[in-house]
Amino acid sequence: MNRIFSGIQPTGNLHLGNYLGAVRNWVRLQNDFECLFCVVDLHAITVWQDPAVLKTHTREVAAAVLAAGVDPKKNILFVQSQNPDHAQLAWIFNCVARMGWLNRMTQFKEKAGKNRENVSVGLFAYPNLMSADILVYKATHVPVGEDQKQHLELARDTAQKFNSDYGREVFPLPEPVIMGAATRIMSLRDGTKKMSKSDESDYSRINMTDDADAIALKLRKAKTDPLPLPDSLDGLAGRPEAANLLDVWAALSDGTRQAALDRFAGRTFSEFKKELTELAVSVLGPIGSEMQRYLADPTELDGILKAGATAARALSAPVLAEVEEVVGFLRA
Secondary structure, eight states: OOEEEEEEOOOSOOBHHHIIIIIHHHHHHTTTSEEEEEEOHHHHTTSOOOHHHHHHHHHHHHHHHHHHTOOTTTSEEEEGGGOTHHHHHHHHHHTTSOHHHHHTOHHHHHHHGGGGGGSOHHHHHHHHHHHHHHHTTTOSEEEOOGGGHHHHHHHHHHHHHHHHHHTSOOSOOOEEEOOSSOOOOBOSSOTTSBOOTTOSOGGGSOBTTOOHHHHHHHHHHSOOOSSOOOSSGGGGTTOHHHHHHHHHHHHHTTOOHHHHHHHHTTOOHHHHHHHHHHHHHHHHHHHHHHHHHHHHSTHHHHHHHHHHHHHHHHHHHHHHHHHHHHHTOOOO
């Protein structure tokens, strides 16, 4: 069976956009691939993290993944820092990848901005750690969005160069898994801005830990306009809030924006929001409740993550041993 590796950062305040953009896709992949799902806390510390908050967020993300339906008996779920093989291979890749490759990474340019001389070395080199995340398991496939395609290309380039430099086909060239057009969920308060945990208003997003009452209140207060819902996609031009709420419906119902229009054309937003709330609560409510169960007593959660780290290292250790032998390291 083909092997998938995918990671998610423990940045806290997981919201509807995170669920639809990543976590839900993991649930769908687990029946067709051998999957390793990772909470990538090593990536998180490329920018400053409060240690206590990082631990809390790591558990929250892991709880969300499990609550959404990832089965730890069929897949490996673990925390990145609990398998040091990632960091070991990342250093070797630091000596394989070229500075020019990293200089072309658009995400680094965006995150560093005009302050690039003062950001951490980790932020610059983290694509090499991402390559190690994937290749330390010889993963064959990686689910990617638009913002990660460039990093997967770098992983392929690094694997190819390592194989060429040492004359051994050690690493496969991982292929992207395209999950279809990702739903870009926008703020409930401003349809032109992406839903974000950093927004000052909690009413701008639906958090994965929100209960039914909170979901209902936020959707009721979600910004709209005075016109009824249109009957065609053209009718959404200049109506970003209407388009966003229709996208939320389409994503939660596994439908399309056009299918949502077919159902709600001519209806008022008050009518639409009632049905959208029922749908959102039916999908997200059980996930939030299960998250809270894990977080109330993290003993079970920590046990799952510990077992996952053990299983992950059982897969990575032989790969790292092979790499170290090829490079010429003396092993203890």
